[in-house]
Amino acid sequence: MTTSDNTPRGLEPAAGLIARFEPLAPGQVPGFAMKITVRGVQLALRGLPLLARLGGQELRGVAVSPAGDGFMGLLEHAPHEGDRLSFGYESALHSTDVVYRALVA
């Protein structure tokens, strides 16, 4: 644990999460290429919105499940191989061990 001046830092990646990357058909959700669903978290349901990012891309429309055990979000662009998921309520997001890997046919 560290004590910071104003933003969290120095945190370890969260582990044990399950993420589903669901490509969206054109027009299925207009403006978006992929939907991400994450499970295995324990989130407080609070006034602040959850923020999430995959690599350099911010997830839009992030919504926490009613039980706080998961969340979903939308990506405007297809992610890059190796993009890592991070999320959190405060401005500095917590890194996770979830990394995007494209399926190879």
Added chain:
Amino acid sequence: MSRWDEPSGTGTPWVAPGLAEAERDLNEMLGPIDGYDVVGWPGSGLNDRLRPGDLLLRARGGFRVRAQVAHVAGPELHDADALSSGDAEGAGDGWYAEAVWRSPAGQGRIPAYVRVVDSRGRVPQNQIVIRSRPILPAVAPVSLPPRQGLDDAPGAEEPPWPGLGMPDAGALDGGLEETSPTPTPRSWELPATEWVNVNYYLEWIKGDTLEYLTQPTRKTTDRGLDKEAFPGLLPLTLIDLLALLEIERPDPASPADFQMGLKTKAFYPGTAASPTDVAPGGPYPVVLILPGNHGVQEVRQSPVTPPATAGRGPWKKIPGTADGWVREILSHAGYEYLQEDLARSGVVSFAISTNPANALDAMVQTRADLVMAYLDLLRRIQSGGIASPLAGHLDLGRVGLLGHSRGGDGVVKGALDNAGRNASSAPPATPIQIKAVCALAPTDSKGTARPSDRPVMASPVERFLVVYGSHDGDVSGVGGGLERTGTGFRHYDRSMTRWDTMIFVRGVAHNRFNTTWDNSHSPGPAFQHGDPSHRLVDQSPYPSDPTCGVTTPPGPPACPSPTEYRSIDAHKALAREYIGGFFRWALGGEALEARFKGEVFPLAAGAGISAADVAIQYMVPTHCLIDGFQRDPPGRNALAGPASYTSSQTVEFELGNRPDGNSTIPLAPRVPHQTRILDARPGSAAQVVYRTEIPAGPLRNTRPYSHICFRMTAGFDVSAPGTILSRFPPWKLRIFTGEGSSPAASEAGPAALDTRGVRAPKPPFFHELWVPREGVAKSSLSGEVVNVTKLHFQTVAIPLVAFRGADLEHLQAVELELGAGTMPFYFDTLCLMAL
């Protein structure tokens, strides 16, 4: 007819004539007295420490007109038990001050200890404590043509007793004669869920543009409601679960869509004789209460006990399980203490469920649409379309909104949407007029959008109140005013209603206003602070830390100072007096405006929150903004007069976005505001850092106003409680007045500030969060301590008459001078107000 013959509003019939009598006595003894401040109203606590010379007036022989007068000789209060029987007047339990009784003839009596407050800290009903004001030159009002920022004739909202402020709510407590019986609070609940087709929005800010999902929709597929997106423990899809709880359901007419369920419980002024009758005297103003975001369901996989629990719906068996049960968390049931108070005061309130938005983690627009749906419900209740005792008893021309947390964002947008609907080409047949809005610990999730996308509270809403606590552990303001999600400070900074007020209260948290929410985790009152970013501070297995009497996580800091947290009862008292009082004033017409310009602190002594805990900002209807530092056009103030900086270290900036890169403190995370200000830097000697000119003409006449005001804070070192200085940097405000080209200067400094009520400026309120690491078990030790202490602006006021010798009809210029030092001084909203 003396000034005291005006209605007192206290319900204590002896007060006004008693004061008049006392004034005559004092005039005989001491010469003319110009006015008083009330230090303690009957039935209320003292709003300031006693000072030698304060006057205690006591109704003689019960509630007879004539009053006795005692001069307070010492500031200390003594327990009756600690005084010998010969010293104290023997008036019973309570607290006594040394005082000298005066007879009308002027002879002093034997020094004695006089009972000032009772054992609960309240001034007895037959007493009042006042403080004489300096004898100041009379001010004659002068008419002025209308201009920007000048709405009302001076004094239109003035208290009827000049110099006294208005009586506070505490003075209205029992034991008084009343013109009509106090209504008995009665409740009514919507008998069945009303299903409506409210859209669900995905919304976000991209760059500075507010975006929604292109087609606002309630399609189940867009939320994964028809899939096992979050299977959890249940064999149900999410939409099945929510339908079981009557929160959301597939639309019977279009099963691919879903509908939202409306639920509400009202409290209204009733009668003691009937459980349903509405008290005579209506129609009554109405307040809608929106809770914030919270969990919507509890699940058990074991037998449950059927008895009802406050704040929870009934347990329901989950189909397809052997012993699975679920019940709804009723966030909207958490404000009944406030609703009952409002009902007693003649205000009907409807606490409304926003669980349909909570279940979807919706942000603002879905909640605003729910407000509109509930307004439609009000119309149906009023018209008898829904069977209710309230039909015909609602005054839909006097409606208020209270929103907590995300509900605060929701009520601001809802009020704007309602105004837009009323002004549209197809207005509703029964327009609803939202007159007053209160945002309690609100999120501001749209404040970083481009200006046109930011919600701004403005007309036709007439009054806006923001209530926010320094120890909010959810909407904590971490990161400062430039963060994506901000706090109520930004709502206040943008607001433009006729009367805006914000109180920032030390030790007040987020969840404690809602009795349904998670407020008490662990043993002992010091641990009862269930805000999300506090939740790990007090939980086992953390060892006890005897140095601060709390359990703390291992590692620094040793003590997170939870003793600063005010009790749940203190939060309730604050809500009753400020939020309840706000609607009683803004909608019910009670004369409570003094508390919303800081002149009176309404909580009783012993409530757990004192006047020293409250920092206030306000802008009253009768005002003239001299300089808001917006600089449009450059180099000009709000009156188009020139403004200049005579210190090279003085710059302007959007808070948190310093252009000079010369910050000596990490300002952005410390400042919760969203405004442009004057950042004044002192030097090694006193120097003028700012000067602005008032254009020639009627704008120079200050007679319609009583005070010159501004917002201020300073660059305190807030890294630890001990580093926060108790004083602000030395400053002076200098005004130049007169008709000629060589105006005379007169000045006033901190000693001239009007410090009645809560107006004295407060240094920062220290606060650290324990931010748990999300995404892992809640019991994890992983997390971090984050300092979220804020440099908050507050409005300060200097009586114009404090500028001795000034020609107040010809104000030509204003200067700000800083004394020698190093601490930056932040200055904004220079204005004149009629307080």
